[in-house]
Amino acid sequence: MTAPRSAVRQRRTRETNIAVHLAIDGGGQGEVATGLPFLDHLLRALAMHARFDLEVKAAGDLEVDAHHTVEDVALVLGEALGEALGDRAGIARFGEARAMAAVDCGGRAYAMIELPLVGPSIGSLPATLVPHFLETFAARGGLTLHLVGSGRDDHHLAEAGFKAVARALRQGCAIDATLADRSASTK
Numbered sequence: 001m002t003a004p005r006s007a008v009r010q011r012r013t014r015e016t017n018i019a020v021h022l023a024i025d026g027g028g029q030g031e032v033a034t035g036l037p038f039l040d041h042l043l044r045a046l047a048m049h050a051r052f053d054l055e056v057k058a059a060g061d062l063e064v065d066a067h068h069t070v071e072d073v074a075l076v077l078g079e080a081l082g083e084a085l086g087d088r089a090g091i092a093r094f095g096e097a098r099a100m101a102a103v104d105c106g107g108r109a110y111a112m113i114e115l116p117l118v119g120p121s122i123g124s125l126p127a128t129l130v131p132h133f134l135e136t137f138a139a140r141g142g143l144t145l146h147l148v149g150s151g152r153d154d155h156h157l158a159e160a161g162f163k164a165v166a167r168a169l170r171q172g173c174a175i176d177a178t179l180a181d182r183s184a185s186t187k
């Protein structure tokens with residue numbers, strides 16, 4: 001594969017201004033600034049464990065709440081992943097990691113996120129926005145994503161979920177040399 005699997009995407013609305021640079025075949029470097037420290041932490045973990053190089057710069061109407069910023073970062077990151085995967089020819093597609101995440105990078109969007117978060121927030125991030133981020137990311141990235149977690153601490157549960165998704169993405173986005181220019185699909 002000669003072309004780099006990367007994308008640069010931007011989204012500007014009245015509520016947010018988001019810029020994302022994603023390189024799938026990176027080294028796991030994450031430079032993230034969303035104004036939401038825990039979301040920054042989760043995205044850096046995603047980059048590291050998926051071995052993606054990821055740069056996210058986000059400005060949003062955090063004085064209202066975190067919703068627009070979280071959703072728009074997920075939209076732009078999902079779009080960047082979809083663009084970087086291109087026609088998806090040659091990728092392994094499937095990946096699993098314990099904490100339990102499974103992903104199909106084949107272009108069909110669906111998410112089932114089962115993280116029993118109990119508190120109203122994790123740091124400055126509303127807990128409800130963790131599954132919302134993952135659902136939105138899967139929709140825009142063309143991913144089928146299943147994530148199941150259990151635990152007593154919301155911080156560690158969300159972190160374990162992002163790490164599991166990252167490991168699954170690392171496997172699912174990997175190039176499978178035996179596929180050459182074919183898709184791993186029976187359709």
